[in-house]
Amino acid sequence: MTPIETAIKMTLDRWYGSVASLDKVLNVLTDDQLLKETAPGKNRGIYLLGHLVAVHDDMLTLLDLGEKQHPELTEPFIKMADKVTTELPSVAELRDYWSGQRALHREKFDQFTADQWFEKHTAVSADDFAKEPHRNKLNIIISRTSHLQYHTGQIALLK
Amino acid sequence: MTPIETAIKMTLDRWYGSVASLDKVLNVLTDDQLLKETAPGKNRGIYLLGHLVAVHDDMLTLLDLGEKQHPELTEPFIKMADKVTTELPSVAELRDYWSGQRALHREKFDQFTADQWFEKHTAVSADDFAKEPHRNKLNIIISRTSHLQYHTGQIALLK
Numbered sequence: 001m002t003p004i005e006t007a008i009k010m011t012l013d014r015w016y017g018s019v020a021s022l023d024k025v026l027n028v029l030t031d032d033q034l035l036k037e038t039a040p041g042k043n044r045g046i047y048l049l050g051h052l053v054a055v056h057d058d059m060l061t062l063l064d065l066g067e068k069q070h071p072e073l074t075e076p077f078i079k080m081a082d083k084v085t086t087e088l089p090s091v092a093e094l095r096d097y098w099s100g101q102r103a104l105h106r107e108k109f110d111q112f113t114a115d116q117w118f119e120k121h122t123a124v125s126a127d128d129f130a131k132e133p134h135r136n137k138l139n140i141i142i143s144r145t146s147h148l149q150y151h152t153g154q155i156a157l158l159k
Numbered sequence: 160m161t162p163i164e165t166a167i168k169m170t171l172d173r174w175y176g177s178v179a180s181l182d183k184v185l186n187v188l189t190d191d192q193l194l195k196e197t198a199p200g201k202n203r204g205i206y207l208l209g210h211l212v213a214v215h216d217d218m219l220t221l222l223d224l225g226e227k228q229h230p231e232l233t234e235p236f237i238k239m240a241d242k243v244t245t246e247l248p249s250v251a252e253l254r255d256y257w258s259g260q261r262a263l264h265r266e267k268f269d270q271f272t273a274d275q276w277f278e279k280h281t282a283v284s285a286d287d288f289a290k291e292p293h294r295n296k297l298n299i300i301i302s303r304t305s306h307l308q309y310h311t312g313q314i315a316l317l318k
Contacts, residue, residue: 001292003277007166010298014305039198039316118162133160139169146173149305150312157198157313 008117011138012109015145019102022052022152026098029158031091038154045158046091047082048151053097054078055147056105062121062140065108070097112137167276170297171268174304178261181211181311185257188317190250197313204317205250206241207310212256213237215264218303221280222296224267229256271296 001009026034026049034045043051054073060066068074076085089097117138120129129135160168185193185208193204202210213232219225227233235244248256276297279288288294 004162004166006277006293006295007163007170007297010293010295010301011166011170013293014301018305042316118165134165134169134172136165136169138166142169142173145305146177146308149308150315153309153312154316156309157201157316 002114004114004118008114008138011141011145015141015148016106018145018148018152022098022148022155023102025152025156025159026095029155033158034091034155036158038157043082043154045155046088046094047077048155049091049094049098050077050088052148052151053094053101056101056144059105059140059144060108062123063108063137064122069101069104073097161273163273163277167273167297170300170304174300174307175265177304177307177311181257181307181314182261184311184315184318185254188314192317193250193314195317197316202241202313204314205247205253206236207314208250208253208257209236209247211307211310212253212260214306215260215303218264218299219267221282221299222267223281228260228263232256 029045034049037044038048050073053070054077057068057070057073058078060068073089076088118133118136120126120135121137121140124132124135188204193208196203197207209232212229213236216227216229216232217237219227232248235247277292277295279285279294280296280299283291283294
């Protein structure tokens with residue numbers, strides 16, 4: 001394994017480890033618990049779960065891996081704050097989306113070569129990327145892992 | 160910049176970005192707010208801040224950068240759960256430790272070469288490292304960034 005392959009493995013291991021951490025939290029929480037606020041007046045578990053699914057869905061386009069699977073989640077879980085709309089999928093549906101997404105991501109990521117991880121992501125121009133080569137696909141995984149951990153810490157408070 | 164230097168930059172940028180995120184949260188919270196529980200019955204802000212300082216202090220030894228600056232924090236903030244002891248530093252002291260530590264880490268990390276980041280950390284044996292080269296110093300930064308984000312999400316609920 002070359003150092004660059006080691007660096008990619010470290011990043012992906014942390015991503016999968018973070019996904020597994022949230023799985024573990026979700027497995028001990030009931031749907032009713034996920035309908036509660038993480039702290040008084042703050043986002044509910046259902047909102048944070050939907051938010052994570054929506055943000056991770058958006059990764060597919062950023063990584064140039066095709067269309068979003070659940071474009072209908074962008075409005076209620078990214079553009080809107082929690083408790084603005086009551087028209088949300090059920091917790092059970094969001095759990096299904098989360099599981100399906102996890103499997104799809106792994107399947108897609110397994111096909112990436114080392115070089116592909118260092119290609120530009122779709123939200124940066126070729127000119128900007130030439131000056132800022134860190135704005136690559138692997139960096140999307142790094143930033144989304146941070147985001148996932150942040151909200152997992154909050155959802156874990158419902159236990 | 161070589162791909163490996165880019166990978167190191169991405170990891171360190173995310174670490175510094177996560178440290179800056181917690182700084183931002185701490186700057187809007189009063190000491191009194193940090194004495195509150197993040198959610199009913201859960202860890203208080205002061206405990207999570209002390210826990211982060213203690214865990215990051217331990218990074219110095221893991222990265223072979225010298226002795227801990229605050230060994231007295233291990234007992235109350237890592238070994239003990241919150242609210243077990245009342246003998247804790249004040250929030251003001253912990254804020255000072257956090258700021259000092261942030262500066263010290265940056266000074267030390269700035270001196271690392273790319274090769275040094277891929278050296279084994281101190282908690283893995285040479286034999287194990289030969290088989291598992293991902294157990295290196297850069298990976299300590301990756302895992303501690305995840306841990307920091309997890310608890311920052313919780314402390315942010317005090318806002």
